[in-house]
Amino acid sequence: MLRRSFLLGVSGLTLPLPALAQAAQFPLGVASGCPRPTSVVLWTRVAAPGPVAWEIAEDERLQRVVARGTALAEPRWAHSIHVDVEGLRPGRPYWYRFILGGAASPVGRTRTAPDPATATGLRFVIASCQQYEQGYFAAWRHAAAEELDAVLFVGDYIYEASWGRNLVRHHAGGRCTLLDDYRERYAQYKSDPDLQAAHAAHPWIVTWDDHEVTDDYTGDIGPEDPDPVRFLAQRAAAYQAYWEHMPLPNALRPGGPSLRLYGRYRFGTLAELFTLDDRQYRAHHACRATLKRGKPLENCAERLDPGRTMLGAEQEAWFADGMRRASARWNVLAQQTLMAEADRGPGERHIYWADGWDGYPVARQRLLDTVAASPVKDTLVLGGDVHSFWATDLKRDFAELKTPTVATEFVGGSITAQGPPANRVAGLIAKNPHIRAGLSEVNGYGVVALDGKKAEVSFRTLADVRDPRSSIATARRFVVEAGRPGAVPA
Ligand code: FE
Ligand code: CA
Secondary structure, rough: HHHHHHHHHHHOOOOOOOOOOHHHHHOEEEEEEEOOOOOOEEEOOOOOEEEEEEEEEEEOOOOOOOEEEEEOOOOOOEEEEEEEEEOOOOOOOOEEEEEEEEEOOEEEEOOOOOOOOOOEEEEEEOOOOOHHHHOOOOOHHHHHHHOOOOEEEEEOOOOOOOOOOOOOOOOOOOOOOHHHHHHHHHHHHHHOHHHHHHHHOEEEEEEEOOOOOOOEEEEEEEOOOHHHHHHHHHHHHHHHHHHHHHOOHHHHHOOOOOEEEEOOEEEEEOEEEOOOOOOOOOOOHHHHHHHHOOOOOOOOHHHHHOOOOOOHHHHHHHHHHHHOOOOOOOEEEEEOOOOOOOOOOOOOOOOEEOOOOOHHHHHHHHHHHHHHHHOOEEEEEEEOOOOEEEEEEEEOOOOOOOEEEEEEEEEEOOOOOOOOOOHHHHHHHHHHEEEEEEOOOOOOOEEEEOOEEEEEEEEEEEEOOOOOOOEEEEEEEHHHHEOEEEEEEE
16 A cells, blocks of 8 residues: 555655654755755665655745656665755745655755845854764754755764763764764764755755864875875765755766865846865864974964965865856855964964964965955855954955955854863953954854845844754844944844
8 A cells, every 4th residue: 555655655656654754764854055046956774775866846835746757775875875965946935755665754845045046034054063072952842943055064063973061862883984984973973853854844955074074184194094095085975975965966976086066056136155065175284293283373383374275276266256257246165264363472472273274374364365355345154163252354464454354254152062161262362352252151053134224133042952852042132234344243
């Protein structure tokens, strides 16, 4: 009976399918991503090889199906399914599901990007750093309930190793180095119902940071493995597992240690979104022969070498070209980490974190020069990585407060990962006047709402990251007026 219903379901009629086998067939939920005006990517991962049917509809009961098909779950890609759906209508929600062995997946909702010629308001979540052991994913349950165009996730989707204090749950394995280690880690994270809810509620636009491979890796080497041949084999495994578990298009399926993740999205006349990859192509840490693991840099001349790159020459040229031709109201850069200079030196000393943009100040200068040269004068930079919330004014010269602010930066906290103590945040604000606000020892995400006149950014923080049912509240709000870069508390 079930078998026949299933066959009828995919051949024309949409019949209700039992949810009984749902958890077994679709243990990691469903997801969508890469929203364009007429296309999205649908994702799931199933338990066994074979054909998986999918359908996408204009209504949440899936009665007005506009496209359906079948995709093959293959062991070599961990039975992950990536469907590139084309021919959709812009700026509207769609609902989708997968069907396998008489069971239907949960219904996911997605949304296409607006028509390129329209100026509808936009809302995004900016999020990062979901260390599974350090807290529950209550933030994702709240993000699922937000009204959004997309979730922007800027890295540390998994953590390759255990760390932190007062853990509430534990990784199933040890440090990830092999393909199966990474696959198991993604599967464990994605078994979380709140994370599944956030994926099922919104399309995600993703980029990665270091923990998807290993902490503080730089291009072709990592701190645990400075041998590029060995490290690139690990990177290939990590990148493959990343692709397998993200709503990324088939065209990005990796065939080795490289994956061109950076990209550009258009949201009507209001925003052009650039997602950057500052890990895959970056130069090694400055002064790494003498740099102590986890310690900042002081008196390191190599830091200022103009040959040091964060994005790599190709991505840098691609970014410059995109910024030159930008034509929306806002440029939005979604990237990994805090971009503003954050001098930690007490008194007259200057001390910088080697792994962030402060380790690559000339590359940052080039990027901000490119931003300043864009015909679009309103640029927001959104980031993650530092496990705290920040609002900063990005300057062409951070040493001169009077120089113009070329972009406004917001870092959207961390979903769970533990951050710096509040006194370090206070010290950074005191030493770096272009840093307008900082908030630590709390977890959550940022909400960015854009229209033609302003950007409104809210820092949403959990009451208790150790409580899976925690409430969330807006801790800080900022406004950036179009034509007047800089974060103003609202
Ligand atoms: Fe992190
Ligand atoms: Ca790191």
